[in-house]
Amino acid sequence: MKITDVKCILLSAPYAKAGDDEREGKREEQEEGQIMRTEQEHDTYLRVICSFVAATFFLLMSVAATRAAEVSRTSPRHNILFIAVDDLRTSLGCYGDPLAKTPNIDQLAKASRRFTRAYCQESVCGPSRTSILTGRLPDNTRVWHNRNLFRDTLPTAVTLPEYFKDQGYHTQSLGKVLSGENSMAAQDPQSWSVPPLLKGHGWTNYASKENRGKRGKGPATEQEDLPDEGYPDGKLAALAVQTIEDLSERDQPFFLAVGFFKPHLPFCAPKKYWDLYDPADFEPVGKTRRTKKAPDVAYPDHLELGGYRDIPKDENVTIEQARRLRHGYYACVSYADAQVGKLLDALKRLEQDENTIVVLWGDHGYSLGEADHWCKDTNFEMDTRAPLMFRFPGMPEPGVATEAMIEYVDIYPTVVDLAGLPPAPDLDGASLVPILKDPRREGRSFVLSQFARPFKPSLPKVMGYSIRTKAHRYTRWVQWPTRETLQEELYDYDSSRSAVREGAFLIERENVAADPAYRELRERLHTSLDESLRTRTNLEALKHPVKENSSRKMKGKNRQESSK
Incomplete structure (x- = not known):
């Protein structure tokens, strides 16, 4: 009441x-x-x-x-350690190569999601790295050569590090991340919070005074009894460790990209890494037989290895030269592996490893005389397939590899997704996070790679487009820019006639494109390639010439392209 x-x-x-x-x-x-x-x-x-x-x-x-x-203010935002290893193919213990001595990367793989079928967009440094950092195909960046800069054709593009910078991250580049050209324009300074550093003062390929004093390129290999810091990658690792220490004291997440120079030619590394291997372990490949019925255009029209002082210009190396080159490559892989280990140890020592996403990648594959081919610059399996792994906090089933087929343009959206940032627009790739969380998920039905001939910075005359499915590779060489078919290649990796497995590597043995038994498959892959190009590239933009970056113009008509 x-x-x-x-x-x-x-x-x-x-x-x-x-x-x-x-x-x-x-x-x-x-x-x-x-x-x-x-x-x-x-x-x-x-x-x-x-x-x-x-x-x-x-x-x-x-x-x-x-x-x-x-x-909201104090929730940890994951740091990014983005590690590039120049010219690194899958010559790693974790990829099944019994020769490779790579304990640090192998240990990283045990805590990572390792991709066994990761393919670059173009098997040469500049275009491949541009596709990784822009998330776009070479036909859309219009970077088909080391002397093209994507800012000339895509001035408003937002690179992967630039996107993180816009989200409040400190972004920094040490070593060879985007380009091997030691100019500020080639390193794209707007992507970074501080000026990028390609090489420090006195960072030279050769430690020997005799080799440094020669004009032009020196020998293809060198081993000196020096500490790691006697060559550039050791200096780079020390600088990167110091940078990680400095950045870990800041109240700001970081995106640190570190690009190691080896195992790119010349194969120079401290003697202790050469001593890890017995020269007798390297099979004398000599001048092996080329892929049967492969068109001439499938092979490079310039010879990177032949530009070195102690190598014949036609790259017709002796058995002993081939053995030493292979030995040198593996020594450089072990040298690079040791430097990667220093970065990972620094993260752990500073208690940053549980809050840092680590991405390790080689920019493309590499050939060491297989099928009469050295270096890269082709659409073959050895050159387009490369190592890729992600380690991130809270990853389920660490160490379980995935056979999902993926492209390198998928790296950009994946790192953004892992960091919990909004999706970036205008990318040609797709996030791999679903595969990172479940390694049994399917990837792409096929992946796309390409290479231009002649290998010059002006508009190509011929382009080779290649799609790789789980069991086949179809490559079509077309007139530019009409895309009229000139030559075709087809390889059946399940057929011992068409391909052979040597150790951890698949090598094309015979082109079966003209075989009537493969006609239906060839036509189906032809259609798939056409549809992919139609939906993923801007055909109209391809008709206009691309200017050469003036800072990289070469003097002399006969100067060899270095294929950096």
Whole structure:
């Protein structure tokens, strides 16, 4: 019953003794006064209680909001360590190569998701790295050569590190990440929070004074009894470790890209890494037979290895030269592996390993005389397939490899997705996070690679487009830019006639494109390639010439392209 109801009842109640009005009136006045005081006290009490409840509610809401804001500000944003290894093919223990001595990368693989079927977009440094950092195909960056810069054709493109910089990250580049050209324009300074560093003062390929003093290129190999810092990658690793130490003290997440120079030619490494191997372990490939029925255009029109002082210009190396070159490559792989280990050790020592996404990649594959081919610059399996692995906090089933087929343009959206950032627009790749979380998931039905002939910075005359399915590779060489078919290649990796496995590597043995038994398959892959190019590339833009970066113009008509 309400107090007002009580008041009404008391005021209207009948009394038996009507004659005692005065006494009764006084009593009523007292009771009414008591009731009014009770009402006032109760109202005051209610107001106090309500005020207290309201104040408490708003205080709790304010505290909750403050705590939410603090959590938002202090929630750890994952750092990114982005490791590039120049010319690294899958000559790693974790990829099944029994010769390779790579304990650090192998250990990283045990905690990572390793891709066994990762393919670059173009098997040469500049175009491949441009596709990785822009997330776009070479026909869309229009970078088909080391002397093309994507800013000339895509001035508003946002690179992977630039995207992280825009999201509040400190971004920094050490070593060869985008380009091997030691100019600021080639390193794309707008992608980084501080000026990128390709090489420090005195960082030279050769440690020997004799080799450094020669004009032009020196020998293809060198081993000196020096500490790691005697060659550039050792200096780079020391600088990278110091940078990680400095960045770990900041209240800002970082994207640190470190690009090691080896095992790119020349094969120069401290003697202790050469001593890890017995020269007799390297099979004398000599001048092996080319892939049968492969068109001439399938092979490079320039010879990278032949530009070195101690190598014949036609690359017709002797058995002993081939043995030493292979030995040198593996020594450089082990040297690079040791430097990678220093970075990973620094993360662990600084307690940053649990909050850092690590991505390790080789920019393309590499050939060491297989099928009469050295270096890269083809659409063959040895040159297009490369190592790729991701380690990230909270990864399920670490160390389980995936056979999903993926392209290197998928790296950009994957790193963004792993970091929990909004998807970046205008990319040709797709996030691999579903595969990272479940290694049994399927990847692409086929992957796309390409290479231009002649290998010059101007508009190509011929382009070789290649698609790789799980069991086949179809390559079509076309006139530029009409895409009229000139030559075709088809390889069946399940057929011992068409391909052969040597150790951990698949090598094309015979082109079966002209075989009637493969006609239906060839036509089907032809259609798939056409559809992919139609939907993924800008045909109209390809008709316009691309200018050569003036900082990289070469002097002399016969100067060999270095294929950096």
